[in-house]
Amino acid sequence: MAVSARRGTPLTLEEIYTTALRMVDEVGVEGLSMRKLAAELDVNPMSLYHHVDNKMALLTQICDTNVQRLDLPPDESLPWQERLRILARAYRRLTTDHPEMWRYVYAHPEITADREGGLWGVLFPILEAAGVPQGEQRRTADVLYGFVAGLVFAETAGHIGQGQDAEEADRTFEAAVDLIVRGLGG
Amino acid sequence: MAVSARRGTPLTLEEIYTTALRMVDEVGVEGLSMRKLAAELDVNPMSLYHHVDNKMALLTQICDTNVQRLDLPPDESLPWQERLRILARAYRRLTTDHPEMWRYVYAHPEITADREGGLWGVLFPILEAAGVPQGEQRRTADVLYGFVAGLVFAETAGHIGQGQDAEEADRTFEAAVDLIVRGLGG
DNA sequence: ACCTGAACACCGTTCAAGT
DNA sequence: ACCTGAACACCGTTCAAGT
Numbered sequence: 001m002a003v004s005a006r007r008g009t010p011l012t013l014e015e016i017y018t019t020a021l022r023m024v025d026e027v028g029v030e031g032l033s034m035r036k037l038a039a040e041l042d043v044n045p046m047s048l049y050h051h052v053d054n055k056m057a058l059l060t061q062i063c064d065t066n067v068q069r070l071d072l073p074p075d076e077s078l079p080w081q082e083r084l085r086i087l088a089r090a091y092r093r094l095t096t097d098h099p100e101m102w103r104y105v106y107a108h109p110e111i112t113a114d115r116e117g118g119l120w121g122v123l124f125p126i127l128e129a130a131g132v133p134q135g136e137q138r139r140t141a142d143v144l145y146g147f148v149a150g151l152v153f154a155e156t157a158g159h160i161g162q163g164q165d166a167e168e169a170d171r172t173f174e175a176a177v178d179l180i181v182r183g184l185g186g
Numbered sequence: 187m188a189v190s191a192r193r194g195t196p197l198t199l200e201e202i203y204t205t206a207l208r209m210v211d212e213v214g215v216e217g218l219s220m221r222k223l224a225a226e227l228d229v230n231p232m233s234l235y236h237h238v239d240n241k242m243a244l245l246t247q248i249c250d251t252n253v254q255r256l257d258l259p260p261d262e263s264l265p266w267q268e269r270l271r272i273l274a275r276a277y278r279r280l281t282t283d284h285p286e287m288w289r290y291v292y293a294h295p296e297i298t299a300d301r302e303g304g305l306w307g308v309l310f311p312i313l314e315a316a317g318v319p320q321g322e323q324r325r326t327a328d329v330l331y332g333f334v335a336g337l338v339f340a341e342t343a344g345h346i347g348q349g350q351d352a353e354e355a356d357r358t359f360e361a362a363v364d365l366i367v368r369g370l371g372g
Numbered sequence: 373a374c375c376t377g378a379a380c381a382c383c384g385t386t387c388a389a390g391t
Numbered sequence: 392a393c394c395t396g397a398a399c400a401c402c403g404t405t406c407a408a409g410t
Contacts, residue, residue: 010393034384044395046385051393055384107293109345136361142346143337143362149345150336151329159295159335160328175322176329183369196374220403230376232404237374241403376409383402390395 011043013051021062021098029059029104060111063101067112070094073122080129081186087122088177092152099156106153119145130184144180151176197229199237207248207284215245215290246297249287253298256280259308266315267372273308274363278338285342292339305331316370330366337362 019040023032034055038045052058071093074086095102105111120141127137151173154160161169205226209218220241224231238244257279260272281288291297306327313323337359340346347355 033382035382046387046396047394049385103293106339106345107289107343109340109343113348139358139361140365142340142358143365146337146340146346146362147333148336150338150340151332152336153292153339154295154328154332154336157293157295159292160332162299172325172328175325176332179329179366179369181369182371183365183367185368219401221401232377232406233375235404374410376407378406378408380405381403384400386399387397388395389397391393 011041011047011051015041016048016051016058017062017065020058021066021101024062024100024104025098028100059104063105063111066094066098066101067105067116068118070116070118072118076125080126081181083122083126083129084181084184085177087119087126088148088180089173091119091148092173095152095156103153103157106149127184130186132184140184147176147180197227197233197237201227202234202237202244203248203251206244207252207287210248210286210290211284214286245290249291249297252280252284252287253291253302254304256302256304258304262311266312267367269308269312269315270367270370271363273305273312274334274366275359277305277334278359281338281342289339289343292335313370316372318370326370333362333366 016037020032020037023037023040034048035045038048041048048058052061071090072087074083076083078086123141123144124137127140132140151160155169155173161172164172202223206218206223209223209226220234221231224234227234234244238247257276258273260269262269264272309327309330310323313326318326337346341355341359347358350358
């Protein structure tokens with residue numbers, strides 16, 4: 001007895017990540033354990049540690065991969081108002097694919113620290129075009145990130161919009177972006 | 187052996203809540219366990235269950251008590267812009283007292299569901315005074331809650347403002363509230 | 373009424389041993 | 392190189408027994 005717990009094939013990183021993300025989608029990060037993941041993969045729990053440092057490294061890896069998927073950048077020729085809207089919508093769309101994973105990302109900012117470079121690289125030119133003074137751009141970027149990420153989080157976590165359908169939620173998000181654009185003077 | 191593990195005095199709910207909150211402040215919710223809490227109280231872990239249903243009920247109780255502490259309401263004679271600023275600042279001040287506890291509140295909205303009634307009761311008249319149409323007030327309230335709670339969360343969690351001092355963080359928050367007021371047409 | 377010890381069903385992770 | 396079982400140090404919680 002040794003080979004057949006797993007059906008012939010060897011364990012791959014790909015397979016581990018995919019299965020882990022699926023389980024997070026289904027039962028949340030709280031519901032995922034290394035032991036259950038191993039059971040799902042039909043493997044001894046300890047086999048996982050041959051491919052992954054530990055649970056946190058596994059989760060970080062999964063989150064990183066998804067953060068990288070942000071659609072960038074909106075065409076620079078568009079007015080800044082439109083670019084901001086497109087960016088905000090892209091960010092929100094990203095989070096709706098794997099809401100449970102994103103709840104974890106929000107709760108553990110160290111995971112994505114300095115890895116959302118693409119986002120900031122697009123945001124600053126937009127603020128420049130909106131006429132935000134150089135000295136205020138970092139601050140304004142922080143505020144906008146806090147607003148949009150926070151609103152999306154409040155939405156996925158269920159702080160707001162309880163009992164509303166998807167279209168209503170979309171309208172609320174658009175109203176939010178409108179408010180931001182108006183607040184920036186556009 | 188029986189009486190002296192605890193020094194004479196009996197366990198009280200007060201004592202349990204206070205000690206638990208202190209431990210959350212120190213090591214976060216993740217670092218709090220029923221067993222460690224019992225050790226801190228010099229008591230058998232199972233004694234806690236005589237006073238508290240389970241860990242989640244304990245945490246919910248602690249959070250509830252603190253949510254209730256929101257300073258309300260700003261004087262109704264002030265202009266709505268000023269009332270909104272005061273409300274936003276009060277909300278932020280509340281979260282800075284026990285940031286680790288608030289990270290938990292944000293991640294578990296079911297805890298405070300329908301318990302922040304005071305906040306909404308003050309917010310709607312402000313929106314009315316700001317000229318937000320009746321049919322849009324619920325939506326606008328959601329957006330504002332998402333913005334402010336989200337920004338504060340981003341701040342306490344460390345998503346934004348990394349390496350900045352308290353004064354700088356205050357200025358960022360004021361800029362955020364300014365943007366909201368402008369966005370509302372004020 | 374309040375507290376306790378032993379026990380159950382879980383965790384993440386290490387380590388020495390197997391192929 | 393890859394996988395495994397046994398073990399360690401933890402969890403939350405139940406239950407029957409103690410005072």
